[in-house]
Amino acid sequence: MSDTPHPITEHANPGADEALARLNFDLPPERIAQTGAEPRDTSRLMVVGESGIDHRIFRDLPDLLRTGDLLVFNESRVIPAxxxxxxxxxxxxxxxxxxxxxxxxxxxxxxxxxxxxxxxxxxxxxxxxxxxxxxxxxxxxxxxxxxxxxxxxGRLPLPPYIDAGEDDAVWQDRYQTVYARTAGSVAAPTAGLHFTPELLARLQAMGVGTAFVTLHVGAGTFKPISGSVAEHTMHAERYTVTSDTADAINAARREGRRVIAVGTTTVRALESAADVNGTVHPGDGDTRIFITPGHAWRVPDLLITNLHLPNSTLLLLVAAFAGEDRIRAAYQAALDHPYRFYSLGDAMLLQRAP
CATH class of the missing domain: 2.40.10.240 (QueA-like)
Incomplete structure (x- = not known):
């Protein structure tokens, strides 16, 4: 890793097992999305913050952001692996x-x-x-x-719960973000699947900035936590943060503008590339960072993410970001309303807990 300011392996914090148990929920199989919303930006969007929970549509995102906000995307592209x-x-x-x-x-x-x-x-x-x-x-x-x-x-390595059939044609487009560029992932950075070129143009027109990292998503993204959280092995994932992206994020932070991470993979790249003061350093390398409640956050102010499965590392990550109580309430609201879960499902816009 060039210019890495701190180790890129971070282990589970004490109390993570208890947090995961409190976050556990029963998910009916029919709530796991088999197809994405069409158009992409018509998926549901749950807004979760200090003012409570609001139910919106993803194409409402410009109404929820501000001029000067910086969206950070993972531009990794899924390979036919x-x-x-x-x-x-x-x-x-x-x-x-x-x-x-x-x-x-x-x-x-x-x-x-x-x-x-x-x-x-x-x-x-x-x-x-x-x-x-x-x-x-x-x-x-x-x-x-x-x-x-x-x-x-090869064929695209779709999530194991999706019955893709024998025809990959529809998935060649649908299981890639519209901004995917750098090939290397074996799973899509799925929070980005909700964006369309039209939505990105609307955000740009209102003065929302964009920056890109690369984190190649590994097969470990599907691996549930089957025993103790402390014993769970995070697979190494390769990431790159360019000088332009680091400069854009650091400038936003200096100027008091919000940094919005699109997806947990973007979060993992940013938190791996930042020092304890929140300064993001350019470079590339492998990360095994395991973000659990108690993590000392460095970079993002908001997080766009999908709804994750029980007993998953990603459920712990979003609880660490938004706060356990908020996430428990949000997931109960998702179960009470017709939200669809996981890779092809609906989205959340989470505010970082104080």
């Missing part, structure tokens, strides 16, 4: 590429890996299984750069 590889004998091996660990070496989940042997074919590209990581992922060394071949070989 689900690939059917072949053994030299012709047998199929379901593969989920996770990330490129070094040049032409990728971590990946292999279904039926014990039967896969040590050699695999990805179209015309040869790969050798060279190791196993602690979480069971395999390391694959490719004979050449696999990235130019992904569009022809």
């Amino acid at each position: 689900r690939i059917i590889a072949r053994k030299p004998t012709g047998g199929a091996v379901e593969t989920l590429l996770l990330r490129e660990e070094e040049a032409n070496v990728w971590s990946a989940y292999l279904k039926g890996a014990k039967r896969a042997g040590r050699d695999l074919l990805f179209g015309s590209v040869h790969a050798e299984v060279i190791g196993t990581l602690e979480d069971g992922a395999r390391l694959l060394r490719f004979s050449e750069d696999i990235k130019p071949h992904l569009d022809a070989l």
Whole structure:
């Protein structure tokens, strides 16, 4: 990491297990969205702050922001990481590429890996299984750069609860943000899925600024907390904060303008790149930051996020940001009203707790 002001691994705070238990709720399966709102900005938006809870539509966002506010987006793009590889004998091996660990070496989940042997074919590209990581992922060394071949070989790695069928055409657009640019994620930064070009133009016209970070979302985003929070392993995710973005955020903070993080992935990048005084430093690296109640916030004033699942690290993150009592009330309101949960569901605009 270049110019990293503090360690980018942060562990769960004491009391996180008790907080997670208090935040737990029963989510009927039918409340997990299977499709996104159309148009994108017609999803519901719950506004949660010191004045209480307000129910709006996402395209109302310009009414809720101010001239001079700065929206910070994660511009990572989802790659077609689900690939059917072949053994030299012709047998199929379901593969989920996770990330490129070094040049032409990728971590990946292999279904039926014990039967896969040590050699695999990805179209015309040869790969050798060279190791196993602690979480069971395999390391694959490719004979050449696999990235130019992904569009022809792979499918988008949609969340496991979505029945995507065999036709990926609709998802090629719908499971990407309209501003996605830098390929590398295996899951979409889903808070950004609510934005349309028209909505972004309205925000720009009223004087709301924009800045971009990159955090490549890993498969760990789907991993629930199954035991003690302290024992939960956060997967490393690669992020980049440019000098332009750091300068824009630091200027906004100096001038008393609000910084609004679009999505928990943006939050993880910003909190990893900031020092204890809240100054954001440009650079890139891996982060395993685990944000739980008690976290000392450095950067965002507001957070746009979707509604998360029980027993998830993201539920702890939003409780840390907005306050446990506010989040418990907000999620009860979401259950009482027709809000849709998770990646393709509705959104919240959260004010940071004092």
